[in-house]
Amino acid sequence: xxxxxxxxxxxxxxxxxxxxxxxxxxxxxxxxxxxxxxxxxxxxxxxxxxxxxxxxxxxxxxxxxxxxxxxxxxxxxxxxxxxxxxxxxxxxxxxxxxxxxxxxxxxxxxxxxxxxxxxxxxxxxxxxxxxxxxxxxxxxxxxxxxxxxxxxxxxxxxxxxxxxxxxxxxxxxxxxxxxxxxxxxxxxxxxxxxxxxxxxxxxxxxxxxxxxxxxxxxxxxxxxxxxxxxxxxxxxxxxxxxxxxxxxxxxxxxxxxxxxxxxxx
Amino acid sequence: xxxxxxxxxxxxxxxxxxxxxxxxxxxxxxxxxxxxxxxxxxxxxxxxxxxxxxxxxxxxxxxxxxxxxxxxxxxxxxxxxxxxxxxxxxxxxxxxxxxxxxxxxxxxxxxxxxxxxxxxxxxxxxxxxxxxxxxxxxxxxxxxxxxxxxxxxxxxxxxxxxxxxxxxxxxxxxxxxxxxxxxxxxxxxxxxxxxxxxxxxxxxxxxxxxxxxxxxxxxxxxxxxxxxxxxxxxxxxxxxxxxxxxxxxxxxxxxxxxxxxxxxxxxxxx
Amino acid sequence: xxxxxxxxxxxxxxxxxxxxxxxxxxxxxxxxxxxxxxxxxxxxxxxxxxxxxxxxxxxxxxxxxxxxxxxxxxxxxxxxxxxxxxxxxxxxxxxxxxxxxxxxxxxxxxxxxxxxxxxxxxxxxxxxxxxxxxxxxxxxxxxxxxxxxxxxxxxxxxxxxxxxxxxxxxxxxxxxxxxxxxxxxxxxxxxxxxxxxxxxxxxxxxxxxxxxxxxxxxxxxxxxxxxxxxxxxxxxxxxxxxxxxxxxxxxxxxxxxxxxxxxxxxxxxxxxxxxxxxxxxxxxxxxxxxxxxxxxxxxxxxxxxxxxxxxxxxxxxxxxxxxxxxxxxxxxxxxxxxxxxxxxxxxxxxxxxxxxxxxxxxx
Numbered sequence: 058x059x060x061x062x063x064x065x066x067x068x069x070x071x072x073x074x075x076x077x078x079x080x081x082x083x084x085x086x087x088x089x090x091x092x093x094x095x096x097x098x099x100x101x102x103x104x105x106x107x108x109x110x111x112x113x114x115x116x117x118x119x120x121x122x123x124x125x126x127x128x129x130x131x132x133x134x135x136x137x138x139x140x141x142x143x144x145x146x147x148x149x150x151x152x153x154x155x156x157x158x159x160x161x162x163x164x165x166x167x168x169x170x171x172x173x174x175x176x177x178x179x180x181x182x183x184x185x186x187x188x189x190x191x192x193x194x195x196x197x198x199x200x201x202x203x204x205x206x207x208x209x210x211x212x213x214x215x216x217x218x219x220x221x222x223x224x225x226x227x228x229x230x231x232x233x234x235x236x237x238x239x240x241x242x243x244x245x246x247x248x249x250x251x252x253x254x255x256x257x258x259x260x261x262x263x264x265x266x267x268x269x270x271x272x273x274x275x276x277x278x279x280x281x282x283x284x285x286x287x288x289x290x291x292x293x294x295x296x297x298x299x300x301x302x303x304x305x306x307x308x309x310x311x312x313x314x315x316x317x318x319x320x321x322x
Numbered sequence: 323x324x325x326x327x328x329x330x331x332x333x334x335x336x337x338x339x340x341x342x343x344x345x346x347x348x349x350x351x352x353x354x355x356x357x358x359x360x361x362x363x364x365x366x367x368x369x370x371x372x373x374x375x376x377x378x379x380x381x382x383x384x385x386x387x388x389x390x391x392x393x394x395x396x397x398x399x400x401x402x403x404x405x406x407x408x409x410x411x412x413x414x415x416x417x418x419x420x421x422x423x424x425x426x427x428x429x430x431x432x433x434x435x436x437x438x439x440x441x442x443x444x445x446x447x448x449x450x451x452x453x454x455x456x457x458x459x460x461x462x463x464x465x466x467x468x469x470x471x472x473x474x475x476x477x478x479x480x481x482x483x484x485x486x487x488x489x490x491x492x493x494x495x496x497x498x499x500x501x502x503x504x505x506x507x508x509x510x511x512x513x514x515x516x517x518x519x520x521x522x523x524x525x526x527x528x529x530x531x532x533x534x535x536x537x538x539x540x541x542x543x544x545x546x547x548x549x550x551x552x553x554x555x556x557x558x559x560x561x562x563x564x565x566x567x568x569x570x571x572x573x574x575x576x577x578x579x580x581x582x583x584x585x586x587x588x589x590x591x592x
Numbered sequence: 593x594x595x596x597x598x599x600x601x602x603x604x605x606x607x608x609x610x611x612x613x614x615x616x617x618x619x620x621x622x623x624x625x626x627x628x629x630x631x632x633x634x635x636x637x638x639x640x641x642x643x644x645x646x647x648x649x650x651x652x653x654x655x656x657x658x659x660x661x662x663x664x665x666x667x668x669x670x671x672x673x674x675x676x677x678x679x680x681x682x683x684x685x686x687x688x689x690x691x692x693x694x695x696x697x698x699x700x701x702x703x704x705x706x707x708x709x710x711x712x713x714x715x716x717x718x719x720x721x722x723x724x725x726x727x728x729x730x731x732x733x734x735x736x737x738x739x740x741x742x743x744x745x746x747x748x749x750x751x752x753x754x755x756x757x758x759x760x761x762x763x764x765x766x767x768x769x770x771x772x773x774x775x776x777x778x779x780x781x782x783x784x785x786x787x788x789x790x791x792x793x794x795x796x797x798x799x800x801x802x803x804x805x806x807x808x809x810x811x812x813x814x815x816x817x818x819x820x821x822x823x824x825x826x827x828x829x830x831x832x833x834x835x836x837x838x839x840x841x842x843x844x845x846x847x848x849x850x851x852x853x854x855x856x857x858x859x860x861x862x863x864x865x866x867x868x869x870x871x872x873x874x875x876x877x878x879x880x881x882x883x884x885x886x887x888x889x890x891x892x893x894x895x896x897x898x899x900x901x902x903x904x905x906x907x908x909x910x911x912x913x914x915x916x917x918x919x920x921x922x923x924x925x926x927x928x929x930x931x932x933x934x935x936x937x938x939x940x941x942x943x944x945x946x947x948x949x950x951x952x953x954x955x
Contacts, residue, residue: 112537133543141541147490148534151633153462153482165543193462195489196338213542330647333690362697367602370760378937384945394945403692408596411761411768419762434762441598441760448597449692456689464689474620476632481682483636488643488686495644502648517650518789521661524648525670525790526797528641532634539633546629584932 061088061216061245062123063109063139069117070104078104080269082118086262091246093256093277096266097291102221102249103144105266109219109247110139122217137166140215140244144222146202150194155186155205158194162213180212181205184238200231204238217245224252253295257281265290330492332400336453339392340460345559346390351459351467353560357567358455364571365447370415370437371423374580376447382567383450390458397457401450412441461485470554479548487531495524594687595702595751597695601758608754609700615708616681619674631675638670639679643686650786661790662783664710665740669719669791669802673711680707701754705747714743727802732795733788740784741777748776 063086070079078101086092096102107113108120111132120127122135143149152158156177163173181187184204189197197205203223210218223239224232232255239246239259250256256263256277263280265273267290273280280286281294293299340347346354365379387394419434456464462482469478498520506512597605623631642663663683667676681703687693694702722735752768755761761768795802 107537110541112541136541136543141538143534143538145534147487148531149538151483151486151535151538153486161539161544162542164549165545165547191341193337193486195334195486209542329691330643336690358696362597362695363602363606366597366600366605366697370762377935378941380938380941381944384941385948388945388948400692407594408598411599411755411763414767415762418764437760437762444760445596445598445695448695448697452689452692452696455696461686461689474617474624476620476624477616477678477682480632480636480639480678481685483633484639484679484682485636485686487637487640491637491640491644492647495647499648512649512651514650514785514789517648517786519793521645521648521786522790522793522797524645525641525794528637528644529634529798529801532637533630535633535637536630544629580937583936587932587936 062086062121063217063245063247064121064124065105065108065118066120067118068105068108068115068120070101070108070113071116078269079108082266082269082271084264084271084274086245086247089243089245090262091260092248093260093263094247094249094266095251095253095256095263095292096249096272100266100290101269102266106141106219106221106247106249109217110136110141112141137213138215139217139219140210140213142206142210142218142220142223144225146199146206147194149206149209150197150202153193155181155189155192155194155197155208158205159208159212162209166213176212177208180208183211184208185234198231200227200234203227203231203235207238215244217247218242219247221249222251223248224250224255253281253292254297257295257297265292330488333488335396336400336457337461339457340463342391342458344390344458346386346458348559349563350554350556350560351463352470352554352556353563354455354459355464355467355471356564358451360568360571361451362448364575365444365451367575368440368444370440371433373436373440373443374584375574375578376440376443378574378579379447379571382571383447383454386454386458390454392454392457397450397453400453401446408441408445412438415441466554475548483535490531491524491528494527498524594684594694595698595705595754597697599755599758599760600698600701601760602697604754604758605697605700607700608704609697612681612700612703612707615677616703619677622674623678627675631671635671635675635679636682638667639683639686642667642679642683661786662740662744662779664706664743665714665719665736665783666787666790668711668715669736669787670794673715676715677707677711680711701750705750705754709746709750710739710743713746714739718742727795729792729795732792733785736788736791737781737784740787741780744776744780744783745773748772 063084065085066083068079068082069077071077082101082105094102094105104113108115108127109122111127122138125131125135127135150158152161159177159180160173163176164170168176178187178190181190184207186201186204186208189201189205194202194205207218207220220239223235227235232252236255236259246259248256248260260277263273263275263277264271265280265286272290273283273286281298284294287293361379361382365376368375383397386392387397415438416432416434419437420432422430423433423436424431459467462485465473465478465481465485469475502516502520503512506516623635642661645661646663648661664676664680667679670676671679684694684702684706685699688696688699688702719735719739722738723731749769749772752765752772755763755768756765763771791802
């Protein structure tokens with residue numbers, strides 16, 4: 058239970074070339090929450106995500122995953138807890154076949170081959186990719202790659218799912234499929250995205266990053282209702298909250314909290 | 323090279339062929355690797371003027387193609403694109419070696435032409451055997467077979483990485499070079515200067531990708547050890563396959579079947 | 593300049609396979625011991641990069657032709673010699689399997705020619721010496737060009753040696769050298785220039801990439817010398833074993849023997865399938881000695897003793913030195929038999945394949 062909490066305190070990161078990507082970031086994400094981290098290009102979203110499983114070391118501040126501080130010693134445990142889905146699935150799918158890729162994590166965790174087999178089958182079915190099992194990753198479509206990439210992470214049964222731009226480059230159908238899948242998860246979920254409609258549908262809470270700092274943190278509808286804040290952070294309202302330019306109908310606030318396809322609790 | 327682009331398409335096609343489900347596809351890769359090596363060794367062990375004894379060896383590609391359900395024309399087309407170096411070197415044989423070796427009525431055929439034809443036949447057989455091996459086995463399985471036959475693991479693993487990322491990187495560089503082509507007029511802009519920075523950029527992006535991949539590996543608990551998960555079986559079908567073909571190749575190598583058959587025919591019907 | 597199966601004898605091909613396999617094993621253990629695990633994906637991805645980079649070409653002024661990046665030197669600069677050798681070997685392996693560049697037997701030669709010289713000679717002995725500890729753009733250019741030229745010259749010379757020793761090509765050694773070396777001088781200059789440009793680019797953008805191979809896991813001089821010595825030893829041993837084997841086992845290695853000892857004739861086997869078929873043939877054939885009977889020649893033919901009437905097993909096994917003494921009519925008939933039989937077996941092979949395919953489809 059306590060494993061699912063993410064606590065970031067005064068996180069700072071300065072790259073080797075002197076760029077301060079994160080100046081002061083703090084937030085707490087509790088069990089089962091679905092949080093969208095949004096912000097303009099260069100706001101520090103990806104840098105922040107890379108800290109959450111220790112791919113980058115903080116210059117200052119600290120990160121706790123379920124009350125365990127992130128450090129060299131706790132890294133293996135934390136990497137098991139925090140499942141990270143990369144933006145480009147080609148970076149994540151490096152093994153010869155889908156099966157090998159999904160089995161990579163569990164094998165590294167030291168599971169017995171029979172258990173691995175079972176787990177891989179289960180996870181692939183879950184993401185609707187059972188039929189892709191023996192295919193090499195380069196013969197998959199973009200949507201299939203994304204779902205398999207998620208499976209590779211799920212097979213390690215993480216408590217927290219972190220995803221960088223999950224809907225990036227997907228066609229509308231694949232995007233819809235993926236969103237349905239994500240909304241069924243019971244994990245604590247953290248997304249970064251420029252797809253604000255997706256954020257609105259999947260996330261109850263939104264954190265706005267601007268120039269390496271948390272500019273706003275609150276319920277999605279509240280944040281997306283604040284035009285001034287969005288403009289200052291080089292963002293805009295999700296399309297579903299904007300007036301329809303084609304037919305002129307006013308769709309003010311069509312998305313009431315319970316009409317969303319999915320509401321992060 | 324545009325030809326490399328089409329070669330990559332061919333590579334994808336060959337790779338897809340390996341997904342077939344024929345009895346030959348199902349054999350353990352080691353059996354196929356061993357048989358292919360025996361085949362190649364037998365073919366190249368003939369002396370330079372041997373031609374007729376090479377023909378019976380075509381039975382191997384013919385049977386493999388038909389039994390594995392490979393598209394014969396595709397394989398033939400791939401084989402027909404003979405290595406240019408072979409042609410360039412081989413074509414000197416008829417020029418240099420002019421001694422008449424075979425008299426067909428009024429037509430004298432020099433040793434050079436015969437050895438050139440022999441080189442072509444060897445080339446078709448050896449290259450064809452390689453393609454067929456990949457088409458019925460798949461690159462990954464060939465690598466794993468070689469690893470079980472003693473290839474070092476480090477080498478095998480990075481070979482798999484290489485194969486995986488050929489598909490990603492050739493697309494990337496294809497896009498980059500198309501972009502350059504579209505903005506250059508004729509030969510201008512295609513020179514060595516733009517090449518240097520284009521390839522330099524590609525290299526840096528590749529490097530970053532390698533870093534991300536390593537990150538993705540660490541994120542999934544990689545500790546420097548690759549776990550082999552694939553069960554392998556070298557059972558009766560594999561043993562039969564290896565024994566049958568190896569014996570046939572060795573018999574063909576020791577007995578010139580063409581010669582015997584031809585002698586029977588020309589002997590019977592003079 | 594990929595070496596090809598069709599030009600190789602099994603002795604040379606097998607020997608070079610052994611040498612390259614040994615080096616791969618040595619480099620693998622080196623990489624495994626000395627490098628961190630991030631190097632393995634890096635090697636693979638950089639190997640794929642070499643493919644990708646070869647898709648991009650550039651026009652060479654004046655000549656109107658185009659060139660592309662060669663792999664060996666740039667990989668050595670980026671990865672250091674051991675990892676580079678492995679990466680080159682894997683690039684060549686993919687080329688051999690998918691692009692018919694060379695072939696499986698020739699792989700050993702190709703890995704040696706295109707991997708060993710850049711990684712273990714040109715890079716440590718030339719490139720690194722010229723660069724020194726403080727690289728500059730000018731030094732990088734000079735070092736790349738010189739190292740690329742030398743590496744390629746050695747590589748193409750090795751191709752010449754391998755081809756000559758294999759004896760399938762009729763090109764004489766001096767002619768072949770005279771053809772290959774100048775061509776590869778030109779290629780080497782271009783390749784060196786391009787390599788220099790790419791390395792300079794990387795050096796300006798991310799110097800730490802190059803620095804890490806320069807100071808960290810540098811090849812100590814001993815180590816290079818050890819590799820070179822190991823090679824020498826391997827070559828001598830292979831050569832010795834091979835020639836011993838060749839003299840013991842003439843049948844599989846006719847050519848090598850002919851070349852080494854000047855011995856010509858091959859004895860036909862007197863037992864087994866051949867004998868059976870020979871018996872059968874003698875019973876059925878109107879013309880027992882396989883040849884078209886030339887009326888003018890028939891008397892002489894029949895007068896010949898049995899052994900000499902039977903031609904060689906390999907119908908065309910006639911060495912160049914022996915040629916003048918060959919009776920053209922005699923050999924014509926034999927060869928005709930070979931050709932007819934060859935065409936027939938080829939037809940049979942294809943037919944078998946076709947029939948099997950039909951059967952599979954109807955099943």
